[in-house]
Amino acid sequence: MASTAATRAASGAVKVVKPIFSRDINEAKRRVRDLYRAWYREAPNTVTLYQLDISTAQARDKVREMFNKNKHITDPRVIDMLVIKGKMELEETIHVWKQKTHVMRYFSETETPRPTDFLSKFYQGHDP
Amino acid sequence: MAARALTQCVRSLSRSTTRLYQGSVVARSSSALLISNDRTFSAISCSQGARRIEQSRISQLTRQYGGLPPLTIEAIGERVMYVLKLYDKINPEKLQASSHFMKDLGLDSLDQVEIIMAMEDEFGFEIPDAAAEKLMTPEEIVQYIADKKDIYE
Numbered sequence: 001m002a003s004t005a006a007t008r009a010a011s012g013a014v015k016v017v018k019p020i021f022s023r024d025i026n027e028a029k030r031r032v033r034d035l036y037r038a039w040y041r042e043a044p045n046t047v048t049l050y051q052l053d054i055s056t057a058q059a060r061d062k063v064r065e066m067f068n069k070n071k072h073i074t075d076p077r078v079i080d081m082l083v084i085k086g087k088m089e090l091e092e093t094i095h096v097w098k099q100k101t102h103v104m105r106y107f108s109e110t111e112t113p114r115p116t117d118f119l120s121k122f123y124q125g126h127d128p
Numbered sequence: 129m130a131a132r133a134l135t136q137c138v139r140s141l142s143r144s145t146t147r148l149y150q151g152s153v154v155a156r157s158s159s160a161l162l163i164s165n166d167r168t169f170s171a172i173s174c175s176q177g178a179r180r181i182e183q184s185r186i187s188q189l190t191r192q193y194g195g196l197p198p199l200t201i202e203a204i205g206e207r208v209m210y211v212l213k214l215y216d217k218i219n220p221e222k223l224q225a226s227s228h229f230m231k232d233l234g235l236d237s238l239d240q241v242e243i244i245m246a247m248e249d250e251f252g253f254e255i256p257d258a259a260a261e262k263l264m265t266p267e268e269i270v271q272y273i274a275d276k277k278d279i280y281e
Contacts, residue, residue: 033241033257040245067238 020080028079032067035086039063046093050100054107062106199279204251205270211250212266215243225266240264247273 022028043059046052052059070082092098115121197203205225213220218233229235229243244260251273255263263269274280 029237030257030261033237033261036238036241037245037257040242064238 017077020077020084022076022080025074025076025079028076028083031083032079035083035090036063036067038090039086042090042094046103049096050098050103052100052103066106199277201270201274201279201281204273204277204279205266207250208247208266208269208273211246212243215246223266225270228265230264237261244269251277253277 022031040060040063043063044056047054047056047059070079073079073082093103115124209223209225212218212223217235217239222233227233229240230237235243240263241260244255244263247269248255253276255272259272263272
């Protein structure tokens with residue numbers, strides 16, 4: 001019993017769970033690449049359709065930025081879920097179910113960084 | 129090739145008499161029409177006189193098709209390297225035919241996807257993702273395109 005516990009700990013305790021779409025990480029990466037292709041090809045059409053004041057290069061950089069935000073994820077199910085959400089966004093953008101403001105929200109999203117030193121925390125309010 | 133034939137036509141016609149001055153304009157326009165890889169036609173129209181040029185122009189009621197020049201492996205290689213040099217994330221000095229995108233040039237997997245899409249746009253046919261994820265050097269891209277377009281030495 002000690003030996004089986006040791007082997008289980010040594011193997012990293014991998015659980016087998018029901019996948020969403022892809023069975024392993026390579027399939028999930030393939031889906032990500034397909035989604036990236038679709039967004040890359042869609043970016044200039046979006047800029048024209050919604051009459052945005054940005055260039056195609058800026059739109060493509062923003063697409064790359066959104067993909068890079070989730071670069072670190074390794075769980076195939078999480079990747080599948082993110083791909084599904086990305087596909088939903090793409091569908092809404094292609095069919096013009098969104099409006100200009102929704103598309104520009106990708107660009108104006110700013111998070112104010114949390115204060116680190118005591119005085120900034122004091123000015124912001126008591127936030128332990 | 130066709131441009132050289134055209135300049136020869138123009139020179140030979142301008143050397144002829146002034147009576148043929150109107151004919152040379154006709155010849156220039158007709159050889160401009162025939163510029164699509166049809167050296168024999170333009171040569172014939174140049175060697176004959178102005179009247180013959182007009183006659184041959186009327187009798188040449190043949191259909192002319194446009195098309196691309198035939199691809200060779202060197203031509204594919206040149207176009208691939210040209211497109212890669214235009215890509216702003218690649219340093220054109222470091223780029224060689226055998227440089228690996230990820231290991232030598234330090235590119236991302238998404239950058240490689242962008243490069244493959246640029247190749248799709250350049251050569252005009254779809255490269256499916258299952259094959260595209262394995263193309264990691266310009267050499268492999270050239271070989272893949274030559275395979276798909278049935279071009280061999």
